[in-house]
Amino acid sequence: MLLSIIAVISSCKKNDIIPVAKNVYIAGRLSNGTIGVAAYWKNGVATQVTNGTKASVAYAIAVSGSDIYVGGIEIDDPSGHATLKYWKNGVPTTLSMSSSLAEFGSMTVVGKDVYVSGSEMENMTHVAKYWKNGIETKLTDGTNHASANAIAVSGNDVYVLGSEWGSGTKLWKNGTAINLPGLRGPYSIAVAGKDVYVGCNQLIGTTEVAVYWKNGQVVRLSDGTKDARLRSIAVDNNGVVHATGSEIDHINVPIPRYSVGKYWNSKGASVNLSNAVEWNWMNPYAIAVYGNDVFIAGYEMDGFNGNNYTITKFWKNGVVTDIGNKTSGIVSVGMAIFVTE
Secondary structure: OHHHHHHHHOOOOOOOOOOOOOEEEEEEEEEOOOOEEEEEEEOOEEEEOOOOOOOEEEEEEEEEOOEEEEEEEEEOOOOOOEEEEEEEOOEEEEOOOOOOOEEEEEEEEEOOEEEEEEEEEEOOEEEEEEEEOOEEEEOOOOOOOEEEEEEEEEOOEEEEEEEEOOOEEEEEEOOEEEEOOOEEEEEEEEEEOOEEEEEEEEEEOOEEEEEEEEOOEEEEOOOOOOEEEEEEEEEOOOOOEEEEEEEEOHHHOOOOOEEEEEEEEOOOOEEEOOOOOOOEEEEEEEEEEEOOEEEEEEEEEEOOOOOOEEEEEEEEOOEEEEEOOOOOOOEEEEEEEEEEO
């Protein structure tokens, strides 16, 4: 497994200086059974983002200089409405109204500029939006339900990936949409130079296949023998696409007996990050490439094999590390990753 991943990314020129990541940040949620709280881990050490008076989840994390940005939601009680927020070094910025239903998409930070994608309910319809430094831009007019699941920025261009009811998957560039027919969520996006990469799924026959779209061309990553769920993509300096997600037991859909964590890349690699164990679900959620290393974050759920736990997992070049203790009773869920020197 380890060699399958390393072989693809160890193709730099002999004289290249290859950066090595020293700090790994993972964002997600911690819960002791009473309330779930947004949190992040730096090299395995947890920090709660909120004070725990309201339920919250962290879906994104970025580091710029000495500043740590965490994006996610906070749940209002008793309405249950989710408010979109990001926290800079623990200080919150509220993006959506607490009186409306909102869904968090993703976040990216460029210099001092913070971009967040998501959707917010207006007049009973979800409107796709993104925010730059707290200022919103609407991507849809509220005629149909829409989502803005992923965001990327390259130079002066802002790319948002999502969907709109009735027309399917959409890619917005600076607010102008193009349709991506036949592609399905979950969604991930990466931009390298003038190339735009979209990670998603495609229904082929009755099977969900992990694919990526690059400048109008669709490339399969999974082989279609099992239902796949692609969660995240990243592109390295050599133009190789790295992706993570899972393959599930599709015989027992909608409640599969297991899911196997997966790593794929555009060179044809397909690596299992876990084994197929009944009533065990491995959920890699985010991927990052730094130098010659591939980092993946996610979580494992086990509901039968004598444990009943949910725990954050971290893979570096296919080697797994648990973050937390399976027997502690504390639920931890990893949803995003960011690495730095």
